[in-house]
Amino acid sequence: MTLRVVDVYAGYGPLRVLWGVSLEVRVGELVALVGANGAGKTTLLRVVSGLLPAEAGALWWGDRRLNGLSPAAIVRLGISHVPEGRHIFPDLTVADNLRLGAAMLPQAWPRLRESLDWVCELFPRLRERLDQRAGTLSGGEQQMLAIARSLMSRPTLLLVDEPSLGLAPIVARQVFRTLEQVNREGVAVLLVEQDVRTSLRMAHRGYVLENGRIVRTGSGPELLHDPGIRTAYLGL
Numbered sequence: 210m211t212l213r214v215v216d217v218y219a220g221y222g223p224l225r226v227l228w229g230v231s232l233e234v235r236v237g238e239l240v241a242l243v244g245a246n247g248a249g250k251t252t253l254l255r256v257v258s259g260l261l262p263a264e265a266g267a268l269w270w271g272d273r274r275l276n277g278l279s280p281a282a283i284v285r286l287g288i289s290h291v292p293e294g295r296h297i298f299p300d301l302t303v304a305d306n307l308r309l310g311a312a313m314l315p316q317a318w319p320r321l322r323e324s325l326d327w328v329c330e331l332f333p334r335l336r337e338r339l340d341q342r343a344g345t346l347s348g349g350e351q352q353m354l355a356i357a358r359s360l361m362s363r364p365t366l367l368l369v370d371e372p373s374l375g376l377a378p379i380v381a382r383q384v385f386r387t388l389e390q391v392n393r394e395g396v397a398v399l400l401v402e403q404d405v406r407t408s409l410r411m412a413h414r415g416y417v418l419e420n421g422r423i424v425r426t427g428s429g430p431e432l433l434h435d436p437g438i439r440t441a442y443l444g445l
Contacts, residue, residue, distance in 0.1 A: 210271045210287065210365050211235050212257065212399070217266030219256045226252045228421040229266070234366060239389070239398040241412035241429065243405045243442065249421040250401040251293055254368045257399070258290035259283045270366075285314060287365035293374060293401075295355040299344025303335055306343050306354055310361030317363045328357035331387050349380035356387070366397045373404055385411060405442040409433040 212234040220226040226249045234240045242250050255261040257268060259280040268275040270286055278286075289310075298306050304325075311317035311324060329336035332353040338346065343354055352372060359367060369388065373381035381404070389411055392398050402408040409415050412429035417438065425432065432438055 210397075211269075212288070212366055212397075213267075213269040214253070214257065215267045215269065217253075217256060217268065218264045219252060219261055220264065221252075221261075225264070226421050227256070230418070230421070230423055231266075232416050232423060232426070234397050234399050237392070237395060237397055238413045239392040239400060239411055241408040241415040241432075242399060242401050242418060243408060243415060243432075243438075244418035245442075248418045250418055251370055252421075253418070254290060254292075254370050254399070254401060257283075258288060258368055260290075281313075284362055284364075285316070287316075287363075288368065289359040289362045289364035289366070290368040291356050291359045291370060291372065293370040295351050297343045297351055297354050297358070299342065301343055302340055303343055303346070303354055304339040306358050307335075307339075307361050310358035311363075314362050317361060320363060321361075324361050324363060328360050331360070331390065332357050349376050349384070352376060352380075352384060353387075356384070360391065360396075364396060366399065367391065368399050370401045371403055372400075373402060373407075381407075405438070406433070409438075 214230060214232045217227055217230045230253060244250055256263050259278055263276060275283060307325060311321050334350055335353060335357055372384050385407055388398055400408055409429045409432050415429050415432045416423050417425040
């Protein structure tokens with residue numbers, strides 16, 4: 210399955226944020242979407258996951274058009290979104306947060322036990338805290354839980370928004386390693402991440418978004434060594 214975003218415009222009321230954005234995420238790829246704060250990265254993920262409608266343009270998942278579908282319908286098609294800020298349910302246990310990731314999904318609920326074992330192998334700390342209230346977890350553990358909950362839906366494509374935000378470097382590195390492992394196991398990833406160097410090192414391909422428009426694309430190494438990107442985003 211391939212995600213295709215074709216000439217998409219979107220925004221919030223009179224404020225347009227995306228201007229004719231086009232990109233692809235192919236089977237098995239990890240694709241980085243980089244850009245300054247306010248460039249429209251989060252908005253694009255919200256459009257793909259159905260949280261924000263596109264004003265114009267088309268979104269395709271294989272041969273299925275996503276325009277107009279609800280977020281729940283898009284999750285059922287195999288696209289899961291890890292939003293910026295985690296948005297876990299703090300008063301529920303870790304286990305209940307994870308179960309909610311598979312709830313009402315025909316492809317996921319029958320594999321609940323298998324999926325719980327899988328995400329606990331990816332994030333061993335969660336196995337130790339299954340009966341703990343999610344709101345009592347550290348920031349890093351909450352980020353692990355947010356990613357694990359999205360994986361419980363057994364997605365083919367994972368949209369991840371700023372997974373290292375607010376995390377200690379050692380915890381961020383663990384989160385990045387896990388996303389690479391998930392990708393190696395066959396889940397495509399569209400990654401928005403403030404750490405441009407790390408995200409481009411991980412990525413098969415990348416896109417640079419500036420002022421709501423894609424201005425560069427290429428392989429991760431190509432973009433990492435692009436003089437303009439090194440100056441604008443890496444301080445080199």
